[in-house]
Amino acid sequence: MPGFQTALAHAAAACDAAAARLAAAGRRLGDAAFQTPVDPALLAAERQISDAADASAQQLRSDPELLCAGTVTLHDGLAFPLLVPFGERGHLATSVDARVEGVAALVRTAVLHAVGARPPGGLRVVGVDVATLGASFAPLRPLADAGVIEAVATDARGAADAVAAAEAQVAEHIAGRRTDRMLLVVASLGEAPRPLVERIDALARSGLSHGVTVLGCGLPQLPQAAVMHAVDGHVEITNPPAAPFGPGERLAAPVAWPQSPDPSFVAGEALRLADRAKAAATLTFADLIPARPESGDPARGLEVLIGRDAAGEVRLRFDDATPHWLVGGRTGGGKTVFLLDVLYGLASRYAPSDLALFLLDFKEGVSFTEFIPTERDATFIPHARAVGVESDREYGLAVLATLNEEMTRRSTVMKRHGVASFAGLRDHEAYPRIVCVADEFQVLLAGNDRVAAEAVALLENLARKGRSYGVHLVLASQTISGIEALWAKKDSIFGQFPMRIALPGARTVLEPNNDAAGRITLGQVVVNTEGGTAGADRVARFPDTDTEVMRRLREQLGAAHAGVGAPRVFYGYRPVHLADTLPGERRPGRALLGREVSLRLDAAGVDLDRRPGRHLAILGSDPVGGEALEAAVEGLAGNGAQVWAADLTGNARPRGAARTIAPEAFAATLAELPDDTVLAVWGLDAAALDAKGQKALRDLLRTGPARGAHLLGWWRGFRRFTDDIGGSAGREDVACALVLNLPGGEIMAHFGQQFQHWNPRQGRALLIDRHADTSGGRLLVPFSRPDDHAAPGAQRTGDHPAPTAAQGERGRA
Numbered sequence: 001m002p003g004f005q006t007a008l009a010h011a012a013a014a015c016d017a018a019a020a021r022l023a024a025a026g027r028r029l030g031d032a033a034f035q036t037p038v039d040p041a042l043l044a045a046e047r048q049i050s051d052a053a054d055a056s057a058q059q060l061r062s063d064p065e066l067l068c069a070g071t072v073t074l075h076d077g078l079a080f081p082l083l084v085p086f087g088e089r090g091h092l093a094t095s096v097d098a099r100v101e102g103v104a105a106l107v108r109t110a111v112l113h114a115v116g117a118r119p120p121g122g123l124r125v126v127g128v129d130v131a132t133l134g135a136s137f138a139p140l141r142p143l144a145d146a147g148v149i150e151a152v153a154t155d156a157r158g159a160a161d162a163v164a165a166a167e168a169q170v171a172e173h174i175a176g177r178r179t180d181r182m183l184l185v186v187a188s189l190g191e192a193p194r195p196l197v198e199r200i201d202a203l204a205r206s207g208l209s210h211g212v213t214v215l216g217c218g219l220p221q222l223p224q225a226a227v228m229h230a231v232d233g234h235v236e237i238t239n240p241p242a243a244p245f246g247p248g249e250r251l252a253a254p255v256a257w258p259q260s261p262d263p264s265f266v267a268g269e270a271l272r273l274a275d276r277a278k279a280a281a282t283l284t285f286a287d288l289i290p291a292r293p294e295s296g297d298p299a300r301g302l303e304v305l306i307g308r309d310a311a312g313e314v315r316l317r318f319d320d321a322t323p324h325w326l327v328g329g330r331t332g333g334g335k336t337v338f339l340l341d342v343l344y345g346l347a348s349r350y351a352p353s354d355l356a357l358f359l360l361d362f363k364e365g366v367s368f369t370e371f372i373p374t375e376r377d378a379t380f381i382p383h384a385r386a387v388g389v390e391s392d393r394e395y396g397l398a399v400l401a402t403l404n405e406e407m408t409r410r411s412t413v414m415k416r417h418g419v420a421s422f423a424g425l426r427d428h429e430a431y432p433r434i435v436c437v438a439d440e441f442q443v444l445l446a447g448n449d450r451v452a453a454e455a456v457a458l459l460e461n462l463a464r465k466g467r468s469y470g471v472h473l474v475l476a477s478q479t480i481s482g483i484e485a486l487w488a489k490k491d492s493i494f495g496q497f498p499m500r501i502a503l504p505g506a507r508t509v510l511e512p513n514n515d516a517a518g519r520i521t522l523g524q525v526v527v528n529t530e531g532g533t534a535g536a537d538r539v540a541r542f543p544d545t546d547t548e549v550m551r552r553l554r555e556q557l558g559a560a561h562a563g564v565g566a567p568r569v570f571y572g573y574r575p576v577h578l579a580d581t582l583p584g585e586r587r588p589g590r591a592l593l594g595r596e597v598s599l600r601l602d603a604a605g606v607d608l609d610r611r612p613g614r615h616l617a618i619l620g621s622d623p624v625g626g627e628a629l630e631a632a633v634e635g636l637a638g639n640g641a642q643v644w645a646a647d648l649t650g651n652a653r654p655r656g657a658a659r660t661i662a663p664e665a666f667a668a669t670l671a672e673l674p675d676d677t678v679l680a681v682w683g684l685d686a687a688a689l690d691a692k693g694q695k696a697l698r699d700l701l702r703t704g705p706a707r708g709a710h711l712l713g714w715w716r717g718f719r720r721f722t723d724d725i726g727g728s729a730g731r732e733d734v735a736c737a738l739v740l741n742l743p744g745g746e747i748m749a750h751f752g753q754q755f756q757h758w759n760p761r762q763g764r765a766l767l768i769d770r771h772a773d774t775s776g777g778r779l780l781v782p783f784s785r786p787d788d789h790a791a792p793g794a795q796r797t798g799d800h801p802a803p804t805a806a807q808g809e810r811g812r813a
């Protein structure tokens with residue numbers, strides 16, 4: 001009677017005496033038919049069996065390879081637990097499914113036993129319960145929340161996914177990539193197609209030795225399984241193939257389904273096991289960061305530890321197989337934390353010379369501050385080359401363009417060395433891998449304008465070619481709409497993103513039929529390296545960040561790489577001031593107007609040289625126009641220019657002007673402006689020039705530059721400006737314009753079709769210089785007064801003090 005003997009072997013060490021009695025009595029039971037009326041000798045034997053088996057069962061309950069699947073009932077009320085091989089040594093099947101309460105109880109007992117009898121993380125559970133819509137698993141909810149029960153399929157498609165997940169487990173096991181076990185619990189299959197049942201049978205055949213155990217309810221043909229048949233109010237169990245009870249086909253005694261355990265017991269046990277699993281699966285942020293920064297080799301890829309799943313540590317890679325990542329999750333789903341885990345993990349493992357970070361954030365709200373110096377904390381992550389906080393789309397575009405140029409540069413060098421891969425390039429030159437993160441990237445692509453079109457083209461190119469040049473993209477988004485809008489371009493862009501990372505609530509980063517992200521909770525992430533295909537998910541737990549550990553790493557990195565400057569930071573919401581320009585940015589004859597929204601964030605302005613048309617019109621009623629003009633005057637005067645100022649608004653502060661012209665004297669001054677003099681006028685629209693005045697103005701515009709006489713004029717109304725300069729006839733006489741709150745549709749007739757998409761917004765201006773910019777203009781953040789002007793986001797400057805120019809915006813040499 002090998003079945004009992006096997007059981008006894010487990011118990012022997014603890015229960016020798018009982019084992020001996022059990023063996024003797026068991027032989028009699030197994031070999032005899034279970035018969036009535038009862039022979040007193042048999043009854044005595046049964047009592048012996050019952051006592052011994054009961055005692056042994058207590059010893060064996062914690063054995064993961066044995067399951068208490070019910071009760072063996074003998075005569076006279078005698079009973080003992082039915083233990084069957086389950087796990088690596090056998091599957092279990094029943095003839096009826098979990099619509100029978102006893103079978104539902106078996107499902108719950110089996111899951112609790114299998115999870116509890118193994119170390120945390122040693123078993124993944126996948127369920128199928130079509131006929132009762134998951135009710136069989138409902139009391140085990142905490143295990144599902146903890147990710148131990150990875151999925152419970154309640155429809156045919158989900159059932160197929162569950163089977164696919166088990167098949168993937170077998171494949172991974174065979175490939176040596178997994179060592180844990182999976183329990184596939186088919187509580188009820190409903191009207192399953194034959195092929196699906198055949199797949200489950202195939203799983204049962206190969207699963208025992210390759211990491212999958214099946215509990216198949218309603219699947220009495222399951223291979224390698226002991227089968228419990230419901231027969232006339234009791235149950236008969238066939239011999240477990242690996243350890244038969246006796247020479248017959250089945251156990252000679254009747255069996256009862258397991259009793260439904262007390263609901264509070266099930267709930268408590270599920271909670272306990274869930275807590276145990278969570279505690280074991282949770283790494284802390286400190287676990288992600290080596291105690292001392294390392295200098296890994298980036299030649300073949302970048303690898304980072306992000307957390308754990310049931311099978312152990314989860315490491316993600318940027319390499320040829322997963323060059324770019326697509327990350328999704330609803331607001332508050334942990335996307336920022338996840339990205340910090342990844343980026344700090346990378347920064348701790350690779351030197352700044354081997355890894356460069358470009359970080360773009362298009363959403364409102366300050367992020368990526370953990371990478372840049374602030375007044376409160378001067379430390380920063382030296383890998384960060386450029387950081388955009390509340391970036392403009394144009395800034396994002398500039399970064400993408402820079403990365404494309406970098407690819408071109410690398411391709412030239414690679415050709416020179418005759419290599420075709422980044423690994424080959426690294427054999428010759430120490431180029432860093434580049435990781436560019438764009439948070440809320442859909443903002444960049446939204447709309448139907450020039451920026452969107454260019455961004456898509458640049459992204460496509462980066463996505464397609466980046467892997468060869470060590471340039472990697474991480475596109476993250478919390479709204480599905482943005483991604484959906486791009487879905488049409490899926491093949492060209494997203495096809496290059498095999499790595500899909502879904503945080504709670506993410507939808508479109510996974511395939512439409514993959515609802516894995518709907519089943520996870522905060523702190524969990526679905527990692528799918530097959531483009532989001534259902535059944536290819538890993539569910540990992542990742543840790544919350546730890547500010548102290550982050551600060552320590554920044555300090556360590558700062559000490560180790562003292563020569564590396566701080567990243568350039570573009571703060572989309574902050575005003576900029578002339579006072580923050582560096583001496584090299586101020587040049588004689590240059591009217592500085594603001595900072596360019598570009599990767600270099602250069603100070604931008606117009607050169608007042610002797611070419612015809614070197615005048616500037618500031619256009620639009622936005623008061624920042626007056627302030628930008630103040631900056632231009634101050635910058636010119638500070639470099640030795642003679643500036644005359646006429647204020648027709650009553651609000652200007654023309655610092656540095658050599659002479660102030662009273663409003664009533666202004667018209668006359670137009671005709672008398674000396675050589676080598678700049679005339680700055682605030683509110684030229686208010687001058688209401690008569691024909692004589694207009695002529696004087698037009699003469700100055702036409703002939704002034706040749707003798708060093710230039711006009712910087714702020715017209716608050718566009719119409720007045722075009723009238724004053726003589727319409728299209730005077731177009732070439734004013735080569736430069738700073739356009740404020742005037743829409744593209746209004747100015748394009750004068751400046752050209754290419755400006756039709758100019759979209760005015762607070763704190764931004766479009767600089768058009770006919771001599772410098774052949775195509776579109778340049779987007780600027782115009783200089784504003786440092787003190788009392790309420791520029792966009794100015795109130796937040798207090799929360800996050802502006803770094804000094806050297807620390808932040810211009811730190812990197």
Ligand SMILES: Nc1ncnc2c1ncn2[C@@H]1O[C@H](COP(=O)(O)OP(=O)(O)OP(=O)(O)O)[C@@H](O)[C@H]1O
Nearest residue numbers: 330331332333334335336337338478523542543544
């Ligand atoms: N792994 C985690 N473990 C515990 N708490 C977490 C974890 N990840 C995130 N949180 C917490 O959840 C909250 C939201 O996280 P996070 O800011 O990363 O979300 P988000 O998706 O970036 O949201 P939003 O896009 O709205 O900023 C934070 O309070 C964070 O501490």
